[in-house]
Amino acid sequence: MSKGFANHRLTLLSLGVVACFMAVGVRLVYLQVVDRDELLRFVDKARRQIVIEHARRGTILDSRGNLLATSRSEMTVAVDAWALADYLAADKNPARRARKSAEEQTKRVTLAGLLALPVADVEKAFSPAMRPIKLEADQRDGLVDGLTKDRWVKLREGISEATYDRIEELNIRGLTAERVYRRVYPGNELAAHILGFVNKEGSAAAGVESKFDLYLKGEDGWIESEKDGARREMAQFRSREVPEKDGHDVVLTIDSVVQHMIENELKTIGAKYSPKFATIIVSDPMTGRILGMANYPSFNLNEYNKAPLDVQRNRAITDQIEPGSVFKIVAAGAALDQGLVTPLTGFDCSNPLINYKGRDLKLPKEDHEFGRLTVAEIVSHSSNRGAAQLAMLMGEQRFYDYAQKFGFGQRTGFQLGGEERGMLASPKNWDGLTITRMPMGHAVAATPLQMHMAMSAVANGGVLLRPQIIQEIREAGGKVTQTFAPERVGQVLKPSTSALLAQLLHGVVGKDGTGAGFDVPGFEIAAKTGTTQKIINGRYVTTHHVGSFVGFFPASRPEVVLTVIVDDARVPGGSNYGRAVAAPTFHRIAEQLVQYLDIKPVQPAARSLLAMTGGAR
Amino acid sequence: MRPPPANATINRLIALSLLLLVFSGTLGLGAVWVRQEISAIANRSRALEARIAGTERGLDEVNALVAAAVNPDALLRQNEVMRLGLVSPQEAQIRRVDGSPELRLAAKRNREIFNLASAPAGDHAPEFRHVTAALR
Numbered sequence: 224m225s226k227g228f229a230n231h232r233l234t235l236l237s238l239g240v241v242a243c244f245m246a247v248g249v250r251l252v253y254l255q256v257v258d259r260d261e262l263l264r265f266v267d268k269a270r271r272q273i274v275i276e277h278a279r280r281g282t283i284l285d286s287r288g289n290l291l292a293t294s295r296s297e298m299t300v301a302v303d304a305w306a307l308a309d310y311l312a313a314d315k316n317p318a319r320r321a322r323k324s325a326e327e328q329t330k331r332v333t334l335a336g337l338l339a340l341p342v343a344d345v346e347k348a349f350s351p352a353m354r355p356i357k358l359e360a361d362q363r364d365g366l367v368d369g370l371t372k373d374r375w376v377k378l379r380e381g382i383s384e385a386t387y388d389r390i391e392e393l394n395i396r397g398l399t400a401e402r403v404y405r406r407v408y409p410g411n412e413l414a415a416h417i418l419g420f421v422n423k424e425g426s427a428a429a430g431v432e433s434k435f436d437l438y439l440k441g442e443d444g445w446i447e448s449e450k451d452g453a454r455r456e457m458a459q460f461r462s463r464e465v466p467e468k469d470g471h472d473v474v475l476t477i478d479s480v481v482q483h484m485i486e487n488e489l490k491t492i493g494a495k496y497s498p499k500f501a502t503i504i505v506s507d508p509m510t511g512r513i514l515g516m517a518n519y520p521s522f523n524l525n526e527y528n529k530a531p532l533d534v535q536r537n538r539a540i541t542d543q544i545e546p547g548s549v550f551k552i553v554a555a556g557a558a559l560d561q562g563l564v565t566p567l568t569g570f571d572c573s574n575p576l577i578n579y580k581g582r583d584l585k586l587p588k589e590d591h592e593f594g595r596l597t598v599a600e601i602v603s604h605s606s607n608r609g610a611a612q613l614a615m616l617m618g619e620q621r622f623y624d625y626a627q628k629f630g631f632g633q634r635t636g637f638q639l640g641g642e643e644r645g646m647l648a649s650p651k652n653w654d655g656l657t658i659t660r661m662p663m664g665h666a667v668a669a670t671p672l673q674m675h676m677a678m679s680a681v682a683n684g685g686v687l688l689r690p691q692i693i694q695e696i697r698e699a700g701g702k703v704t705q706t707f708a709p710e711r712v713g714q715v716l717k718p719s720t721s722a723l724l725a726q727l728l729h730g731v732v733g734k735d736g737t738g739a740g741f742d743v744p745g746f747e748i749a750a751k752t753g754t755t756q757k758i759i760n761g762r763y764v765t766t767h768h769v770g771s772f773v774g775f776f777p778a779s780r781p782e783v784v785l786t787v788i789v790d791d792a793r794v795p796g797g798s799n800y801g802r803a804v805a806a807p808t809f810h811r812i813a814e815q816l817v818q819y820l821d822i823k824p825v826q827p828a829a830r831s832l833l834a835m836t837g838g839a840r
Numbered sequence: 841m842r843p844p845p846a847n848a849t850i851n852r853l854i855a856l857s858l859l860l861l862v863f864s865g866t867l868g869l870g871a872v873w874v875r876q877e878i879s880a881i882a883n884r885s886r887a888l889e890a891r892i893a894g895t896e897r898g899l900d901e902v903n904a905l906v907a908a909a910v911n912p913d914a915l916l917r918q919n920e921v922m923r924l925g926l927v928s929p930q931e932a933q934i935r936r937v938d939g940s941p942e943l944r945l946a947a948k949r950n951r952e953i954f955n956l957a958s959a960p961a962g963d964h965a966p967e968f969r970h971v972t973a974a975l976r
Contacts, residue, residue, distance in 0.1 A: 384901060
């Protein structure tokens with residue numbers, strides 16, 4: 224072989240290599256520059272995916288850490304019948320295809336059992352079907368006939384994770400599932416009107432769930448990455464990742480046991496009296512923290528869709544009633560606070576007429592005929608005429624100012640919102656008789672919570688507090704981010720006046736009081752009965768009443784404020800007064816609270832000291 | 841100076857090219873191996889994350905079940921079903937003691953053990969003695 228030929232051959236080889244590299248280069252330029260956009264679109268569509276990472280909604284807890292609302296994951300199982308058909312069609316061997324088909328059918332029978340569905344329903348879902356779509360969007364299967372393959376047929380929702388694990392083990396072709404978080408309320412009816420609920424669409428609808436949704440819902444995260452042919456994420460190609468932030472936990476001031484106690488009593492009231500509604504509120508007078516708030520009728524939070532809207536209302540803050548004789552704490556408290564009277568100052572309560580500012584005014588009727596009553600007796604006997612005279616002693620403006628200071632006619636500032644303001648007309652809008660009627664709780668409207676907070680002011684030394692239902696907000700990790708301290712609205716009475724009024728209110732459960740027999744010995748119940756005739760068709764009627772019993776205990780060292788209101792109780796004989804329908808419930812709850820909250824008696828009763836010697840005697 | 845023979849230059853060039861090929865091949869294989877490792881670790885991390893999320897879901901499920909089981913209504917039902925007859929004490933049944941009930945009970949028990957019927961009951965338990973077989 225000549226040297227010239229060898230050189231020529233090497234040159235040819237080099238040229239060939241260079242040509243190959245050039246061809247590769249040209250192809251690369253073509254792919255990377257010319258077709259770049261189209262190819263990127265294709266790759267993006269085929270491989271890129273954005274996965275939403277759902278944040279877990281925060282829990283709602285009571286003051287002792289018991290779960291009131293939490294989220295549980297559930298699976299929604301669906302079928303892509305066409306995926307199964309494609310899988311079977313891909314096998315060209317008829318015998319093997321038949322065997323695969325039989326295997327899948329056996330799995331579907333097991334699936335039907337796990338889903339508690341008839342086999343026929345499952346088989347129907349696995350039959351490939353078409354669904355109609357808009358003609359302009361119909362380009363998926365090559366035919367523009369307004370039909371497309373139905374690739375998502377829901378089989379069942381609300382499947383537990385444990386059941387789904389067993390379903391997954393079956394490895395059924397064409398079965399798809401979606402994980403959803405469902406709100407669950409372990410207590411069912413417990414604190415239903417306070418908690419509110421989250422509906423199936425995930426929207427918070429009422430109560431704490433709605434008002435504190437911003438804290439509870441958290442922030443969803445997302446992951447941008449690529450998927451393989453089997454639609455599995457290729458984690459190595461994650462390009463962006465925003466982690467989800469779980470929602471905060473909201474801790475309420477209510478105590479599950481107290482809440483259950485009052486809800487049980489409301490059920491008893493409901494069964495016994497079938498009232499239009501009833502409300503019970505329990506709170507700590509010193510902080511304004513609500514330990515329990517419940518209404519009758521109530522509903523199961525896990526079946527909120529079965530409850531009429533009317534039942535879902537928190538009537539303790541949305542319904543206005545005439546407070547009746549409970550409002551007498553305003554007249555008595557104001558007159559004592561102003562130093563116009565002492566508990567022993569006497570008033571003639573027998574005369575139906577009284578001269579006020581040069582006019583003879585007709586005083587309201589009494590339930591019983593009274594003669595001369597002291598202020599203490601006016602409170603304990605609930606004298607309408609006595610209360611009217613106390614208000615007249617002060618005059619319209621000063622009486623109105625005190626009513627305002629007690630919180631009537633203005634919202635309490637309840638943290639869940641949705642409350643009514645009540646109704647308290649200013650003196651310039653009063654008619655001639657209002658000064659005689661308002662002190663007995665007519666011509667004024669208040670929510671049960673307003674009445675409760677007014678009584679709370681008497682219990683805690685004369686301070687009107689904002690009711691607290693939220694104790695604190697915690698991050699998902701447990702770190703407390705916000706606490707809610709007691710909030711003072713204003714000073715209603717001097718501390719000495721409130722202590723004096725508390726003692727007068729203790730007289731209500733005394734021998735001659737309107738709440739006689741409802742004291743808890745050693746625990747100084749201080750309360751006020753209230754009975755209001757209802758206005759039907761613009762007139763007061765004598766057959767429909769709102770009965771209430773609002774008070775606190777122990778009178779000299781108040782630890783609990785308790786309100787019981789029963790609207791339109793149906794009692795045989797028509798005795799639906801506060802004393803008859805609300806006081807017994809108050810008494811029962813007070814007895815239970817004394818035990819549960821470990822309230823020490825003010826005057827320990829002399830008892831056998833059997834336990835002190837360990838049962839030796 | 842005489843120029844090197846053409847064959848020697850070409851041989852050197854081929855040898856260098858082979859070296860370059862081996863080097864770049866090693867680099868390429870190394871890159872593939874690294875990518876493979878990254879991929880495997882990323883997938884393992886993803887699997888672990890999924891397991892953690894699954895465990896947390898399980899915990900939530902259990903917490904919800906526990907909360908449902910210990911809510912006051914459920915406990916009352918259990919009380920009825922199991923016929924335990926548990927009821928809240930009434931005030932009339934309560935005897936409040938000022939001192940420590942534990943110490944009083946201890947004193948009583950000690951009196952029984954040591955047969956000290958005449959020992960005074962007080963807030964303080966009597967001093968303990970070594971209990972021997974003879975005393976039992």
